[in-house]
Structures are given as C-alpha cells and as structure tokens.
Amino acid sequence: MNINSMIKVGMGDLKACKSPEVLTTLGLGSCVGVALYDPVTKVSGLLHCMLPDSKQFKNASNVAKYADTGLVELVNQMEKLGANKTRLVAKIAGGAQMFSTNTNNENLKVGQRNVMAVKMKLSEMRIKLLAEDTGLNFGRTVEFYSETGKYKIKAVGKPEKLI
Known part of the structure; x- marks a missing residue:
C-alpha cells in the first residue's frame, strides 16, 4: 500500500x-472512531469523536469533537465527494474504559x-451499523x-482485527 494514500x-x-x-486514527481510548462507507462509490469517512453530546458545552465550535455534530458533518463531506446517504454503512471502534473506576458516576464512563x-x-440518521x-x-x-x-483495528498486545 502506498503510504501517500x-x-x-x-x-x-x-x-x-x-x-x-x-x-487512519491513532490512540482511540474512550474516543470512538466511526468509519462510514458508501459501497457503490467507495467514498469513505472517519470521525474521531471525543465526547457524546455538543449540547452540554457552551463553546462547541469543533463539530468533529462530538458524536452528534461530527456524524452530521462527516455525512455532508462524504456527500460532496459523491456518497449517497441512503447507502452509507458504519463500523465503529474505541469507547474503552481507560481507567478503572469503582464509581457508579455515569459521567466518568465516557x-x-x-x-x-x-x-x-x-x-437517527438511518445508517446501519455493520x-x-x-x-x-x-x-x-x-x-x-x-x-x-x-x-x-490494532491494539498493543492484541492480534490485529479486521471488521
């Protein structure tokens, strides 16, 4: 594979x-890497979102930081490249609990x-998770x-996985 691509x-x-x-994206801990794909045009997108919901923040100007706004923006960018929203499918990775917590505080389970x-x-966007x-x-x-x-998917000390 050509590294330039x-x-x-x-x-x-x-x-x-x-x-x-x-x-490619590195270091998905509690973050989620959302890969979207149009199998007909082979237009792809990848979102590295850090937080679930932009509505909880006053200055949520970086749309890619949040699951709710990042997915909308990614679909928009993919459509500009010729993807059809009705054909999009998704695969996701990440969302780990990086630190052990003995708490029931849901806010810590990012x-x-x-x-x-x-x-x-x-x-909500009718995109099927494969x-x-x-x-x-x-x-x-x-x-x-x-x-x-x-x-x-690559993880230290784990076999590579293809999904």
Missing part, C-alpha cells in the same frame, strides 16, 4: 476520501457514553480501507 485523522477530527485512500451516543445518532470493536480497557489504532470497506 494514508490520511491521518487527529483527535476531535474527521476526514472523507475516495478509493484507494486509507483513513467511553460507554460515546459508544451509546454514536449508535443513537447512527440510528460491526464494532468497542469497550474493554485498552486503546486502539484503526485504519479504514476505502477500496474494500475493511476496518483494521
């Missing part, structure tokens, strides 16, 4: 691309809340291949 997505960031480009928020928004690798207590690095729609 690898597009890096930072934390609280999103990118859309066309085949044969590959999207990973779990991120995963739930992403699933809720996908459902696969996920979420939860547990380890970080992930992901690569999304726009040629095939495969989502590669």
Whole structure:
C-alpha cells in the first residue's frame, strides 16, 4: 500500500476520501472512531469523536469533537465527494474504559457514553451499523480501507482485527 494514500485523522477530527485512500486514527481510548462507507462509490469517512453530546458545552465550535455534530458533518463531506446517504454503512471502534473506576458516576464512563451516543445518532440518521470493536480497557489504532470497506483495528498486545 502506498503510504501517500494514508490520511491521518487527529483527535476531535474527521476526514472523507475516495478509493484507494486509507483513513487512519491513532490512540482511540474512550474516543470512538466511526468509519462510514458508501459501497457503490467507495467514498469513505472517519470521525474521531471525543465526547457524546455538543449540547452540554457552551463553546462547541469543533463539530468533529462530538458524536452528534461530527456524524452530521462527516455525512455532508462524504456527500460532496459523491456518497449517497441512503447507502452509507458504519463500523465503529474505541469507547474503552481507560481507567478503572469503582464509581457508579455515569459521567466518568465516557467511553460507554460515546459508544451509546454514536449508535443513537447512527440510528437517527438511518445508517446501519455493520460491526464494532468497542469497550474493554485498552486503546486502539484503526485504519479504514476505502477500496474494500475493511476496518483494521490494532491494539498493543492484541492480534490485529479486521471488521
């Protein structure tokens, strides 16, 4: 694979691309990497969202930081590249509980809340979730291949996973 076709997505960031480009994001802990894909046009998108809900913040100007606004923006960018919203499918990774907490405080369970928020928004947007690798207590690095729609998940000390 040509390394020039690898597009890096930072934390609280999103990118859309066309085949044969590959999207990657590093260090998904409690963050969720949402890969969207149009299997006909092979237009792909990757969102690295950090928080579930922009409505809880006064200055939510970075739309990619939040599950609710990031997914809407990612779909918009993908449509500009020729994707059809009705064909989009999703795969997600991340949403880990990075620190052990002996608390029932839901606010500290950011990973779990991120995963739930992403699933809720996908459902609301009628985008089918095909696969996920979420939860547990380890970080992930992901690569999304726009040629095939495969989502590669790498984690330290774990076998590589394709979903």
